[in-house]
Amino acid sequence: MLAGKRIVLGVTGGIAAYKAVEISRRLVDAGAHVVPVMTAGAEHFIGATTLSALASEPVKTRLWDDPDTPIPHTRLGQGADLILVAPATARVIAAYRIGLSTDLLTNVLLATRAPVMMCPAMHTEMWEHPAVVDNIAALRDRGVHIVDPESGRLAGGDTGAGRLASPEVIVAAVQRLLSPGDMAGLRVVISAGGTREPIDAVRVIANRSSGKQGYALAAEAAERGASVTLVSTVDLVAPPGVAVQRVETAAEMQSAMERLAPVSDVVVMAAAVADFRPVTAVDRKLKKHDGVPQIVLEPTPDILAGLGARKPRRQILVGFAAETDDLEANARRKLDEKHLDMIVANDVGAPQTGFQHDTNAVTIFSPDAPAFVVPLADKRTIAAAVFDRVVSMRVSAHPT
Numbered sequence: 001m002l003a004g005k006r007i008v009l010g011v012t013g014g015i016a017a018y019k020a021v022e023i024s025r026r027l028v029d030a031g032a033h034v035v036p037v038m039t040a041g042a043e044h045f046i047g048a049t050t051l052s053a054l055a056s057e058p059v060k061t062r063l064w065d066d067p068d069t070p071i072p073h074t075r076l077g078q079g080a081d082l083i084l085v086a087p088a089t090a091r092v093i094a095a096y097r098i099g100l101s102t103d104l105l106t107n108v109l110l111a112t113r114a115p116v117m118m119c120p121a122m123h124t125e126m127w128e129h130p131a132v133v134d135n136i137a138a139l140r141d142r143g144v145h146i147v148d149p150e151s152g153r154l155a156g157g158d159t160g161a162g163r164l165a166s167p168e169v170i171v172a173a174v175q176r177l178l179s180p181g182d183m184a185g186l187r188v189v190i191s192a193g194g195t196r197e198p199i200d201a202v203r204v205i206a207n208r209s210s211g212k213q214g215y216a217l218a219a220e221a222a223e224r225g226a227s228v229t230l231v232s233t234v235d236l237v238a239p240p241g242v243a244v245q246r247v248e249t250a251a252e253m254q255s256a257m258e259r260l261a262p263v264s265d266v267v268v269m270a271a272a273v274a275d276f277r278p279v280t281a282v283d284r285k286l287k288k289h290d291g292v293p294q295i296v297l298e299p300t301p302d303i304l305a306g307l308g309a310r311k312p313r314r315q316i317l318v319g320f321a322a323e324t325d326d327l328e329a330n331a332r333r334k335l336d337e338k339h340l341d342m343i344v345a346n347d348v349g350a351p352q353t354g355f356q357h358d359t360n361a362v363t364i365f366s367p368d369a370p371a372f373v374v375p376l377a378d379k380r381t382i383a384a385a386v387f388d389r390v391v392s393m394r395v396s397a398h399p400t
Contacts, residue, residue: 001223001380003031005178008076008112010085010105011051012092013041015155016121016164021046023086025054026171035060035076037105041089063104072104077112082178085109086147087121087164090132096144097135115177117145119170124160147173172240175223182391184225189260190217191271191303193233195250199295200282208355209272211236213320213379217268218242220383224391226266231256233271250274250300261307261315266390268318269304270344272355276300308339314397316390321345322355331365341393342366344386352376364389 007027011020020036027034034055038048048059060072077083085092085105092106096118101107109116118139126132127149140146147170152163165173192214194207211234218230219239228242231253238244245260247253250273261267276297286293304319311317319340321331324347331345346353346362353361353376361376364386374385 001030001175001384002027002178005032005081006079007032007034007174008080008083008108009034009036009055010083010088010092010108011036011038011042011046012085012087012089012105013039013044014087014089014121014164015045016087017042017045019164019167020086021050021054022167023084023170024051026167027174028054028056030171030175032056032174035080037061037076037108039092039103039105041091060104063107074111077108077110077114080108080112080114082114082174083109083112083116084119084170084174085117086119086170088118090120090122090126090129090135093118093120093132093135093139097138115143115145117147117174117177119147119165120149120162121164122149122162123154123156124158124162127162145173145177169240172219172223176225176241179223179225181225183221183266183387186221186226186265187263188218188221188226188228188266188268189231189257189264190214190221190228190268191231191253191257192218194272195233195253195274195300196248197250197274197277197300198281199278199293200284200286202285205274205277207272207274210234210355211271212358213360213382214268214270215239216379216383217270217386220380220387221266224387229260229264231260231271250277250303254301254303254306257303257307262310262312264315266316266318267307267311268320268386269307270320272322273303274300302338304334304340305338311339316341316393318386318390319343322348324349327363328365328371331363335365335367342386342389344382366393 011017024034035057036051036055036059038059038061052058095106096109147165150163151161193211194209196204196206215236218228222228222241230244277300279296279298317340323330327345331343335343343365344362352359360382362374364372
């Protein structure tokens with residue numbers, strides 16, 4: 001995701017400086033090489049040792065005390081893929097706007113042609129002050145990427161706008177900025193989770209789907225620039241920038257998907273939809289003393305087949321198939337019968353794959369193409385492989 005990217009992380013003197021430690025950890029975990037630069041003010045809030053331990057290099061603080069690098073601001077500025085300032089105080093925002101170089105960080109900001117992302121954090125009164133508003137507007141006009149602060153509890157106990165955006169939001173913004181952007185402008189709808197079909201007021205017919213793969217797909221598509229809507233039956237935290245529509249039953253999922261699919265460029269049915277539902281659901285709890293109930297089942301609608309039958313000409317439709325035997329035969333049959341562009345099949349009986357796990361191993365099938373095997377990996381890696389194929393299909397079908 002960020003492998004090979006060199007990020008200078010500027011940390012300034014605000015109480016939110018402690019969040020920079022988590023931001024650094026997340027960036028490193030995503031593959032980035034993080035070089036931390038702390039201002040003198042930041043050293044009042046966090047220790048350089050803590051940040052050095054979780055970054056890729058020791059913290060830089062001074063312009064003149066590095067014997068190996070006589071002009072560190074030039075080296076850091078020229079070698080960076082991104083300068084990220086989190087938190088960005090009103091002082092540093094103002095200095096950057098007017099080109100005032102007073103310390104290592106402000107010198108780095110002026111000595112780079114890399115993208116700059118600033119994440120302001122300050123009290124509401126400061127964030128709303130006309131001078132700060134003007135400074136932020138001027139930086140936006142210059143192409144500086146601003147991650148707006150959130151509203152919430154601030155230092156001192158008061159509440160309002162100005163709290164530093166959460167580390168996951170900031171890292172997601174970095175990933176979107178530095179990602180290939182090969183899905184920019186595309187509208188993507190993804191289903192996730194297992195449907196729940198009511199038997200009575202308490203009991204349901206359900207399955208073991210956790211929705212994790214669908215959410216990984218949504219996060220990947222969003223970071224590659226797509227506008228993503230997730231139709232979900234599970235209550236997981238939505239990836240930044242992804243719209244979520246909650247559903248529960250197959251009928252509710254069918255309604256949502258049929259409404260969203262016609263205006264989408266890519267449709268991914270990753271949800272595990274129940275194959276059967278009770279003909280009649282009782283609106284009260286069935287009691288054991290009343291005897292064993294006779295539950296008559298009927299098929300649920302085949303949402304994927306319906307989407308395939310009405311698929312717009314340039315849309316790419318992706319299905320998922322959870323199998324326990326004859327994986328390739330079953331997957332290729334569904335690929336053909338449901339008019340899919342791609343189907344992602346996995347053996348849910350294999351170790352560490354399928355429902356509930358954080359990992360998966362899949363085989364991707366598409367018409368007139370050999371099977372593409374993705375060995376056991378985390379579900380985000382699986383998502384990247386799926387959308388790599390989607391992008392390749394779009395390029396082949398509509399070369400520029």
